[in-house]
Structure formats: structure tokens, C-alpha cells
Amino acid sequence: MFFHSWVVGGLGPEWAWLSRYGWMGVDLFFVLSGFLIGQQVLLPLSRGERLRFGDFYLRRAFRILPAYWVVLAIYVLVPGWSELPGLEPLWKFVLMVVNLGNDYGNPAFSHAWSLCVEEHFYLVFPLLAWWLTRRRAAWKVLSLAAFVVLGGIALRAGVWLHDTAAEAAGAPQRNWFIEDLYYPTWNRLDGLLCGVLLATMKVFRPAWWSRLQLRANAVLLAGIAVMALALWLFRARSGLLGNAIGWPVLSAGLALLVFAGAGTRSVIGRWHVPGAAWLAGISYSLYLVHKAVFKLVQVHLGESIAGWGVLQVAVYGAAALLVAALLHYTVERPFLRLRGRMLAPRGATGTQVAERA
Known part of the structure; x- marks a missing residue:
């Protein structure tokens, strides 16, 4: 969330590190979602x-669309709400393709790109899982995983080389890193894949999962080491090295951390963080509104709270949490209750995993 403080010029030099690595939070989101x-x-x-x-x-529709459509309507109907001028065509938001063929010259509500990736995952993964489990074979899963990782490396490297060559040859200036590399779904499959592989092991190889959980702290240390390598690979965020092999390395490191936190045998798995469950509950609404709220705080309070240090950050964060909670309790929760009434008599999905997801 605070990575996006760039929309208000940042929150002071002590938070500048977020502009270098804070974007990795979305990759953690992809791993968790896949899991x-x-x-x-x-x-x-x-x-x-x-x-x-x-x-x-x-x-998925009841979980995602009501709050999304409410926020999208506010962006369209209330121009003063928007954090930045310019908005991609409405049809791209409605069809969830704002991350494809994106014009980063129209960056308002641009963070919806990751929701588009998620929606594409929802559409394809159940069909793919059904096909793979009709006749189960580990080689199918491993072959598909290798194809996604190696194909992604080749594709991103090719895009990077093509666009840098075009830029050097005098092509019109544009943010090709965001438009061609960072946003498109086919370039962002590594995190989802790693999360799905974790889920596959837990569901189909529970003995492996249990044995590895006995060594959860060792897995945690391995995750920290892999994350350190990812940070090094992305020391130049838009460089070739990071964008070729950095994504699968980053996703693997995050997956190891998620595994360590998914049980109670690791240090982080035993941590009890007060308020974490509530924050998780409103996190989707927070994702939708935080950039616009940051801008509104800057417009109305920016000068008066400038230089407050940590208190300034707290004001921005508290405002985002307040608006997110309002959206969650007035839109998300009623539709989740409606979803429960509609699906419970039909047996829902046959599982209670992540019931509120």
C-alpha cells in the first residue's frame, strides 16, 4: 500500500526504500492467491x-465484483476522487483487460491491473486443474510448471531486448516496462504457479507437507536466502536480469515464506499479530481505494501534516483503513452473506478452505 505513496510524492526520505522494493507485495499476493x-x-x-x-x-463474482464496480463507478462519476488524471476506457475495466495493451499515460486506477491477472487466473485454472486430474500424473504438473517458468523467462527477455532496441533506435517514448513487461498476465504467472504448487503438495502429497513442516524454520531460512537473491537480481527493477529470471526466483522465495507461515512450527507461524484477521478481512477494499484516499488526504490535509514523520504516515494509513472498512462493511459483507445464502443449500464448492476468500 505504501509503495503507492508515490502518487502524493512519497512520505519522506525514510520511506524511500519502498519505492525500490515495496512493489514486491503484489507478488506475495499472487503466491497467496495461488495457494x-x-x-x-x-x-x-x-x-x-x-x-x-x-x-x-x-x-468469485460475489467476492470480487460488487466492491470493484462501486469503486469503478466512483472513478467514472466523481473526477475529484481520482488519484491521477486520465483513465483507461471503461470497457477495459468492465472486461478486466486493463492490464493488456495498457496506455500508462492514463494511470488512474491503474492498480486494477493485478486484479485483472487474478481474474484471468480464476477463469483458466479450474479448467486446467480438472484436465490435469482426470488422469493424474506428476510429470504433467512438472512439465507444465517448467513450461511456465522457462517460457516466461524467454518471453520477458525477448520483450526486454526488443523494447530496449526500439527505444535506442528512436521509437516514441513510452513506459514500455510497465505496459509490456510488468502488467500483462502472461508475464506474471510465476507467483500464481508457486502458490498452486504449494496447494498441490498439501492436497495430493500431505505426507510430504507434514514432513517438511517439521523443518519449517529451515524452510523459512531458505526463503529468506532466496529473497535476498531476488533483491539482488532486482537491484535494477527494470533491468534484464531481474525481468528475465528475477520473477521465478522472487516467487519461489515468497512461496517458501508462505509455507513456513502456513503451519505452527516456524517462528513466523507461531506469531500472533493482534488485528491481523480484521486487516485481512478489509484488505481487498483497502487495495481498491488506498491510492485515491492518499490523494484526497494530500489535497485536504497535505500541507498541515507535512513534516510530521511517522504521524504523517499514520494519517494517510488511517484514512485509507477508514474508507476501506466503510466499503467492506457496506458492500463486501452484504454480498458475501448473500453468496452464502445462495450457495450453502447447493453444497458450495465441497471445501471450507479459505471460506471468506
Whole structure:
């Protein structure tokens, strides 16, 4: 969230490190999503149950679309809400393709790009999981994983080399790193893949999962080491090295940390953080509104709180939390309750994993 403080010129020099590495939070989001949604889809398949595609897509629609459409309507109808001038065409937001063919000259509500990646994952993964589990074979999963990783490396490296050559040859100036590398779904599959592989091991190889959980602290240390390597690879965020091989390394490091935190045997797995459950509950609404709220705080309070240091950061954060909580309780929660009433009599998805996801 605070990585996006660039929309208000940053929050002071002591927070400048966020502009270098804070963007990695979205990759953690992809790993977590692959892990949680992967379990929802794979658990019934592992038991030989029929995957209820309609229920899955309906659950996703009730979870994602109501709050998203409310915020999108505010962006369209209330220009003063927007954190930046310019908005991609409305149809791209409606169809969830704002991350494809993006014009970064229209950056308002641009963070919806990651939601588009997530929606594409929702559409494809259940079908792919159903096909892979019809006749189970480990080689299928490993071959697909290798294809995604190696294909992604080759694709991103090719895009980087092409665009840098075009730029050197005098092509029109544009933010090709964001438009061609950072946003498109096909370049951002590594985190989702690592999360799904975690879910696959937990569902189909529970003995492996349990044995590795006995060494969760060792896995945690390995994750920290891999993350250190990822930070080094991305020391130039838009460089070739990071964008070629950095993404799978970063995703693997985050997946190791998620594994360590998914049980109670690691140091971080035993941590109890007061308020974390509530924050997790409003996190989607927080994702949707925080950039616009930052801008509104700057417009109305920016001069009066400038130089407050940590208190300045607290004001921006508290305002974002307040608006996010309002959206969560007035829009998200009612539609989640409606979803529960509609799906409970039909058996829902056959699993209670991440019920509120």
C-alpha cells in the first residue's frame, strides 16, 4: 500500500526504500492467491468429486465484483476522487483487460491491473486443474510448471531486448516496462504457479507437507536466502536480469515464506499479530481505494501534516483503513452473506478452505 505513496510524492526520505522494493507485495499476493484458490479447486478433485464450475465462478463474482464496480463507478462519476488524471476506457475495466495493451499515460486506477491477472487466473485454472486430474500424473504438473517458468523467462527477455532496441533506435517514448513487461498476465504467472504448487503438495502429497513442516524454520531460512537473491537480481527493477529470471526466483522465495507461515512450527507461524484477521478481512477494499484516499488526504490535509514523520504516515494509513472498512462493511459483507445464502443449500464448492476468500 505504501509503495503507492508515490502518487502524493512519497512520505519522506525514510520511506524511500519502498519505492525500490515495496512493489514486491503484489507478488506475495499472487503466491497467496495461488495457494488458497488452488486448495479450493484441488480439494474436491482429490476426493474424486465433481468440480462445480458454476459455484466456483459465482463465488468469485460475489467476492470480487460488487466492491470493484462501486469503486469503478466512483472513478467514472466523481473526477475529484481520482488519484491521477486520465483513465483507461471503461470497457477495459468492465472486461478486466486493463492490464493488456495498457496506455500508462492514463494511470488512474491503474492498480486494477493485478486484479485483472487474478481474474484471468480464476477463469483458466479450474479448467486446467480438472484436465490435469482426470488422469493424474506428476510429470504433467512438472512439465507444465517448467513450461511456465522457462517460457516466461524467454518471453520477458525477448520483450526486454526488443523494447530496449526500439527505444535506442528512436521509437516514441513510452513506459514500455510497465505496459509490456510488468502488467500483462502472461508475464506474471510465476507467483500464481508457486502458490498452486504449494496447494498441490498439501492436497495430493500431505505426507510430504507434514514432513517438511517439521523443518519449517529451515524452510523459512531458505526463503529468506532466496529473497535476498531476488533483491539482488532486482537491484535494477527494470533491468534484464531481474525481468528475465528475477520473477521465478522472487516467487519461489515468497512461496517458501508462505509455507513456513502456513503451519505452527516456524517462528513466523507461531506469531500472533493482534488485528491481523480484521486487516485481512478489509484488505481487498483497502487495495481498491488506498491510492485515491492518499490523494484526497494530500489535497485536504497535505500541507498541515507535512513534516510530521511517522504521524504523517499514520494519517494517510488511517484514512485509507477508514474508507476501506466503510466499503467492506457496506458492500463486501452484504454480498458475501448473500453468496452464502445462495450457495450453502447447493453444497458450495465441497471445501471450507479459505471460506471468506
